[in-house]
Amino acid sequence: MKDLLTYLAKAMVDHPDEVRVSEKTLDDGTLELSLKVHNDDMGRIIGRSGKTARALRRMLSARGAMDNIKTQVEIIEDK
Numbered sequence: 473m474k475d476l477l478t479y480l481a482k483a484m485v486d487h488p489d490e491v492r493v494s495e496k497t498l499d500d501g502t503l504e505l506s507l508k509v510h511n512d513d514m515g516r517i518i519g520r521s522g523k524t525a526r527a528l529r530r531m532l533s534a535r536g537a538m539d540n541i542k543t544q545v546e547i548i549e550d551k
Contacts, residue, residue, distance in 0.1 A: 473543060476535060477505050480528060485513035502542045505532065511550055518547065 474495045482488035487510035494506045509517050518525045529545045536543040 473503055473505060473532060473536065473541070477507060477528070477532060477545065480531070481507055481509060481517065484516050484524070485509055486516070487513055498544075500542075502544050503536065504544045504546060506546045506548050508548045508550060514547075514549060 474493050478491060478493045481491045481493070485491060490508075490510040490513075492508040496504050496506075498504055507517065516524070517528075519527075525545075525547060529543075532543045532545055
């Protein structure tokens with residue numbers, strides 16, 4: 473899952489070397505993926521009205537369903 477999100481995010485941004493994805497398993501078994509990108513690329517990842525972020529979440533959810541894994545994607549803004 474981590475590799476899939478990394479691949480998709482790097483293909484969408486202008487600074488692919490600054491894409492960072494971390495994963496952890498929550499208590500209920502959900503796989504939480506955290507995505508960090510360069511501040512200039514936040515708009516590309518989120519998209520207009522959040523459509524791109526929703527699409528990323530759906531793709532990972534569909535991939536997780538194949539392995540019976542519930543996924544959650546967090547997009548983290550660097551401050």
